[in-house]
Amino acid sequence: TQLLEQSPQFLSIQEGENLTVYCNSSSVFSSLQWYRQEPGEGPVLLVTVVTGGEVKKLKRLTFQFGDARKDSSLHITAAQTGDTGLYLCAGGYNQGGKLIFGQGTELSVKP
Amino acid sequence: DAGITQSPRHKVTETGTPVTLRCHQTENHRYMYWYRQDPGHGLRLIHYSYGVKDTDKGEVSDGYSVSRSKTEDFLLTLESATSSQTSVYFCAISNWQPLTDTQYFGPGTRLTVL
Numbered sequence: 001t002q003l004l005e006q007s008p009q010f011l012s013i014q015e016g017e018n019l020t021v022y023c024n025s026s027s028v029f030s031s032l033q034w035y036r037q038e039p040g041e042g043p044v045l046l047v048t049v050v051t052g053g054e055v056k057k058l059k060r061l062t063f064q065f066g067d068a069r070k071d072s073s074l075h076i077t078a079a080q081t082g083d084t085g086l087y088l089c090a091g092g093y094n095q096g097g098k099l100i101f102g103q104g105t106e107l108s109v110k111p
Numbered sequence: 112d113a114g115i116t117q118s119p120r121h122k123v124t125e126t127g128t129p130v131t132l133r134c135h136q137t138e139n140h141r142y143m144y145w146y147r148q149d150p151g152h153g154l155r156l157i158h159y160s161y162g163v164k165d166t167d168k169g170e171v172s173d174g175y176s177v178s179r180s181k182t183e184d185f186l187l188t189l190e191s192a193t194s195s196q197t198s199v200y201f202c203a204i205s206n207w208q209p210l211t212d213t214q215y216f217g218p219g220t221r222l223t224v225l
Contacts, residue, residue, distance in 0.1 A: 042216025097207030
């Protein structure tokens with residue numbers, strides 16, 4: 001069974017702080033996605049990375065795919081209260097769009 | 112937002128009763144998925160469909176069945192609901208191509224089995 005271990009599971013920080021969320025696996029993925037989910041809603045895609053070592057930036061969010069395509073990280077600079085939510089990583093392996101999801105990181109940014 | 116609706120949005124039922132959840136899309140996407148979301152487990156795939164009448168099992172398929180008679184509708188059935196099936200259920204759609212795994216999610220159905 002392919003697993004994606006996400007850490008930390010919970011993170012509570014003050015506005016303005018930086019943070020990093022990690023997503024690790026022993027399996028190689030063809031792509032790695034990050035989703036954000038707000039209470040009462042479905043997850044929404046933030047980014048997809050497909051190349052080992054790839055780095056993508058989305059405003060204050062920086063996403064990196066590990067060189068071996070087994071791990072990924074999400075770094076948020078100067079967190080804002082609007083960043084609060086559940087962040088999910090998901091690995092794809094080119095099989096009919098099936099994804100393996102990590103357990104999620106519940107981020108709370110306090111003013 | 113992708114046109115995905117789920118019904119019902121909330122349901123409370125009793126152990127042993129059958130339950131059907133419906134996912135409807137207006138995007139004409141080929142692939143459709145059912146997930147369940149539980150604390151500490153992220154999203155786990157129950158079943159998915161890669162075309163009309165073409166379905167396959169996911170990692171937590173026991174106790175669930177699915178049907179897809181039209182492109183736009185994907186039904187999830189719990190033949191005899193158990194308390195362990197209390198969860199939030201999400202439907203997702205995609206037009207999967209290699210290296211393009213984007214999935215679009217519905218708003219979810221909160222199911223409580225008493």
